[in-house]
Amino acid sequence: MTATPSRPHERLSLGLALAFAATSLPLSALGLAAAVHLPSYFAANIGVPLTVVGAAFALVRFIDVPIEPALGIAMDRTRTRFGRYRLWTVLGAPLMMLGLYMLLIADQGVGQGYLIGWLLVMYLGVSVLTLSHAAWASTLAKTYDDRARIFGVMTAVGVLGAVSVLLIPIVMEQMGYPEAQGVRAMIWYLIFLAPIAVAIVVFRTPETIMAEAPGQRFQFREYLDLIIDPSMRRIxxxxxxxxxxxxWMAALYLFFSRDAMGFTSAQANILLAIYILAGVVGAPSLAWLATKISKHRAVMVACVVYTSVLVSLAFLPRGNVLAAIPTMFLTGFMAAGFGVLTRAMTADVADEVRLKQGKERGGLLYALTVLTSKIAAGGSIFLTFTVLDQVGYDPKIGDANSPEAIQALMYCFLAGPILFVGFGAICLIGYKLSAERAAEVRRLLDERDAGVA
Structure with a gap:
């Protein structure tokens, strides 16, 4: 864990990349559970009103606004013999596990304060793990193409984690257990998976603390520059x-699939598993495409295909699982590339920033991207649940809702993803940090790091 320069064209082995990606197993599994199952579990099984559940999830994400950058700054300024991001990885797992356990033991009549408090603890652990994992990856992979590959491997491994947790309610339903028991089993699984995955990463992955230019002082302006940087702003x-x-799609998925599409809970989870499993192929495929046409163009291609295919859900026959499989697979294939490529692009920006400022800012940069994702996730739950409540949709009565409420559910489910994913593609028009520029930045950093060392 020394500040030594790396060979500029060194490529990570697949074995090392897979071992490092282990943290993605519990993170992606929890991401799926928190986006799809936990909100509906508290609304339909614990009896918390829709608006209260939506407000709780949204408020926790907004509380993260000052916490995420603070964590990023703290990580960037950490220098220990144990490592920089390795130390934070070890600290994040217990927080996530504690929050999960306290949500697990919640019973009927639990209040909004209880939900907010323990969701905040859970998400604080998630933030620490997510930030340290992404920032560590940006220092582990040094080249433009290698970063696309390692984030592709991380996403593919995360898909396996998400599918594994999704299989739990499917199997338990077949065994005759109620849906609530399946969700509780998912939480127990996450509690046991987290320390195992973290141990694999901590003991199998090397960490190099990048060299910093001498004589640099802390300046608040440097942090403001990160936000207004043209490349980072677009990202x-x-x-x-x-x-x-x-x-948005995930928050409404169970309601939409059961009440608008006529699928059983098991069928809905099987289709969701197909959507997620498509990412095992989609993430590395889009990472490969990024090495051919650049990362931002690969994102734009994925956005166009995703929105075009998603529209077909409105025309599928009700209750026909086979007809829904191609749509779910293709949208999952494309969606897997969104996070892969924007995180890989952030690593390139981190290099450019370190060249300009002489300091490691990877933790803070990833804090900003994780923060936007969290705000979006919380906002999607709040917005969709609020809209459904206003149109009279009641999750407790399912398909007994009025035809108008069911139709509003379908419109809401489709409109959000199509609108926002299309806007995401527009944001990347004119992006300037190309593969050639990233390679030049990396060359200059290697020369300077050699001099500092």
Missing amino acids: LLADFALSLGPG
């Missing part, structure tokens, strides 16, 4: 939109 806007669109 943040695109990342917000590309998180809000699928997050």
Whole structure:
């Protein structure tokens, strides 16, 4: 863990990339559970009103606004013999596990304060793990193409984690357990998976603390420059939109699939598994495409295909699972590339910023992207649940809702993802940090790092 320069064209081995990606298993699994199952669980099984659930999830994300950048700054300024991001990875897992356990034991009549408090603890642990993992990846992979590959591997491994947690309610339903028991089993699974995954990363992955130019002082202006940087500004806007669109879809998925499409809970989860499993192919495929046409253009291609295919859900026959499979697979394939490529693009910006400022800012940059994703996720739950409540949709009575409420559910489910994902593509028009520019920045950094060392 020394400040030594790396060979500029060194490529990570697949084994190392897979070991490092282990943190993605619990993070992606929890992301799915929190986006799809936990809100509906508290609304339909614990009896918390829709608006209260939506407000709780949204408020926690907005509380994260000052916390995320503070964590990023703290990580960037951490220098220990144990490592920089390795230390924070170890600290994040217990927080996430504690929050999950306290949500697990919530019973009927739990209030908004309880939800907000323990969701905040859970998401604080998630933030620490997510930031340290992404920032660590940006220092582990040094080249433009290698970063696309490692984030592709991380996403593919995360897909396996998401599918594994999704199988739990499917299997338990087949065994005759109620839906609530399936959600509780998912939470127990996450509590046991987190420390195992973190241990694999911590003990199998090397960490190099990047060299910093001497004589540099802290200046608040440097942090403001990160936000107004032309490349980073586009990434943040695109990342917000590309998180809000699928997050909107996830918040309504169980209600839409059961009440508007006529699927059983098991069928809905099987289709969701197909959507997620498509990411195993989609993430590395779009990462490969990024090495051919550049990362931002690959994102734009994925956005166009995603929105075009999603429209077909409105015309599928009710209750026909086979007819829905191609749509779910293709949208999942494309959506897997959103986070992969915007995170890989952020790593390139981190290099450019370190060249300009002489300081490591990867943690803060990833804090900004994670923050936009969290705000989008919380906002999607709040907005969609509020709209459904206003149109008279009641999750407790399911398909017994009025035809008008069911139709409003369908319109709401489709409009959000199409609108926001399309806007995400527009944000990246004119993006300037190309592969050639990233390679030049990397060359200059290697020369300077050699001199500092």
